[in-house]
Amino acid sequence: MLAVVKDKQAPGVTLKDVSQPRPARDEVLVKVKAASICGTDIGIYDWTPWAEGHITPPTIIGHEVVGEIIEVNSDEKHEFKKGDIVSSETHIFCNHCYQCRINNRHVCENMELFGIGRDGGFAEYATIPLRTTWKNDPSIPLKAMSAQEPLGNAVHVVTKANVPGKTVCVFGLGPTGLCAVAAAKAYGAKKVIGINRGEYRRDLGLNMGADEVYEKLPASLVGKCDAVLEMSGNADVLAQALEAVRIAGTMVFFGIPKKEANIDVGRYMINKELHIESVFGRRLWETWYQVSDLLATKKIDLAQIVTHEFPLSEFEEAMAVMKSGKSGKILLTP
Numbered sequence: 001m002l003a004v005v006k007d008k009q010a011p012g013v014t015l016k017d018v019s020q021p022r023p024a025r026d027e028v029l030v031k032v033k034a035a036s037i038c039g040t041d042i043g044i045y046d047w048t049p050w051a052e053g054h055i056t057p058p059t060i061i062g063h064e065v066v067g068e069i070i071e072v073n074s075d076e077k078h079e080f081k082k083g084d085i086v087s088s089e090t091h092i093f094c095n096h097c098y099q100c101r102i103n104n105r106h107v108c109e110n111m112e113l114f115g116i117g118r119d120g121g122f123a124e125y126a127t128i129p130l131r132t133t134w135k136n137d138p139s140i141p142l143k144a145m146s147a148q149e150p151l152g153n154a155v156h157v158v159t160k161a162n163v164p165g166k167t168v169c170v171f172g173l174g175p176t177g178l179c180a181v182a183a184a185k186a187y188g189a190k191k192v193i194g195i196n197r198g199e200y201r202r203d204l205g206l207n208m209g210a211d212e213v214y215e216k217l218p219a220s221l222v223g224k225c226d227a228v229l230e231m232s233g234n235a236d237v238l239a240q241a242l243e244a245v246r247i248a249g250t251m252v253f254f255g256i257p258k259k260e261a262n263i264d265v266g267r268y269m270i271n272k273e274l275h276i277e278s279v280f281g282r283r284l285w286e287t288w289y290q291v292s293d294l295l296a297t298k299k300i301d302l303a304q305i306v307t308h309e310f311p312l313s314e315f316e317e318a319m320a321v322m323k324s325g326k327s328g329k330i331l332l333t334p
Contacts (some may be wrong), residue, residue, distance in 0.1 A: 002334065004315050005125035011047045018060070021119065023073040023127045028080060030067030030128060034146040034181040035121045035312075037322050037330045038064055039174055039233065039255075045319055048258050055116050062122030062332075063090040063115030065087040066145040070125075078130055087145055088121065089132040089288070089331065090114045091281045106281040122312065124188060124334040134288055140295045144302040147175070147329050151302060152282035152291045153254065154231075156180035159290070160277045161227040161252050164188035169217075170210070170257055171241045172232025173201040175329040178208045180229050180254075185209035186299045189255045193221065196232075197242070198325040207304050217244050230254060235261035242268040252280040259316045285302070 003014045023029040044051045044061055051310075055061075069084045073166075080086070093108035095098050101106050114132065115118050138144050153176050161168065161184075168189045170180050173196035184192045187260065194205035194213040201215040217240045228245040230238065233255025242263065245251050251274050282288060294300045305328035310318040312334045321327050 001124035001314050002312055003060045004062060004312070005058050006044055006055060006061050008045065008088070009052070009057060011045065013045055013061065013315070015313065018123070020125050021127045023071055026074045026076060026130045026147050027127045028069050028073070028086070028130060028133055029071040030065075030126055032065055032067040032072050032121055032124060032126055032334050033085070033142060035062045035332045036064035036146045036150070036175075037318060037332065038150065039176070040116070041254070041324060042319070043258070050256055050258075054113065059116070060121075060123050060126075062120040063113070064146055064149045065121030065126060065128075066142060067121070067126060072130075076130070079135060080133060082131065085136045085138065085142075085145065086128070087115050087134045087136055087148055088128045089134060089282070089284060090116070090149060091284070092118070092129055092132050093284065095131065117204060122332060124312075126156055128232070137292050137296050140292065141303065143306050143331060144295050146331060147302050148288070148291050148295070149182070150176040150329070151179045151294070151300065152287045153279065154183045155290050155294070156282050156287050157229050157231070157252050157254050157279045158183040158187055160279060161250050163231060165190050165228055166193045166215040166226035167193070167224065168204075169193045169195065169221065169228045169241075169244045171195045171230050171237055171244075172234065173205045173213070174231065175305055176254065177229075177231035178204055178328060179300075179302075180231055181205055181210045182208045182300045183294070184229075186294055193225070195237075197254065200309045200326045201328070204305060204307075204328050223247065225249065227252070233257050235259050238263060239254070242272075245272065245274060247272050248274070250275045250277065256259065271303065302325065302329070306331055310313065310334065
């Protein structure tokens with residue numbers, strides 16, 4: 001089968017013909033219908049410090065996947081059958097550690113990452129553990145099924161920020177930031193403001209429901225935002241984000257900086273007495289139920305951020321468009 005393989009500890013990936021996988025015990029084999037490129041995939045492609053610490057080549061990358069089950073290998077009781085349309089949760093939890101036992105499985109102490117620590121879904125076929133397989137509501141469009149993970153990240157961020165009735169500022173309007181805009185509006189924010197350097201994604205932010213968008217933080221918003229969601233992962237804009245949040249406001253960090261960031265702790269953390277949160281993934285399975293409800297009831301339409309589609313064989317072209325900043329979510333089809 002054709003697959004996108006991170007095969008060396010250096011920038012770039014390789015399109016390869018590899019053997020079709022077989023499902024191990026308590027796994028499903030899926031025929032991939034669609035997969036989405038994530039910011040994490042860009043980091044793996046560029047071989048950032050985060051990628052160096054999380055992936056050991058060779059690995060088939062890609063973790064935002066929807067596929068059709070063609071085989072189930074398990075003797076245990078489960079809900080899955082051949083023909084089901086399913087998605088994969090990236091965070092493969094052990095179900096035995098302290099965090100798993102207190103229902104924090106998304107930050108499992110022994111976590112394996114789909115498409116990072118083990119082969120993923122930028123391929124014609126993929127295997128997924130039963131315990132991290134999500135059966136999709138058939139009323140949800142297939143395109144949206146492949147992008148539930150970034151929406152799930154955004155929903156987790158927004159729920160931590162407790163946005164109803166608040167002025168919310170979203171820094172970074174990549175696909176997850178755009179999802180955060182839509183989720184904040186869906187969950188009752190009074191006003192949602194988007195900050196993004198590129199005009200293309202500022203326009204997408206307006207399409208997703210932002211009330212205002214700016215290239216950088218205007219002086220009128222300094223200290224005026226009840227909640228700030230840092231979705232960009234740009235270390236150079238963290239000070240702007242901390243300037244935006246009001247005294248005793250809420251700051252939620254999601255984006256992973258590509259370099260170390262210096263923050264004036266006294267000025268921002270202490271003087272402002274902020275409520276600071278961070279998010280790594282989605283709560284299992286609470287966030288997935290929230291996401292499914294938002295999509296099934298059409299409170300959020302992910303089709304608005306799917307701007308490009310490429311065959312898997314054109315992965316390099318797709319990645320170039322993604323890195324240009326002139327795209328929303330990009331879908332790949334085997």
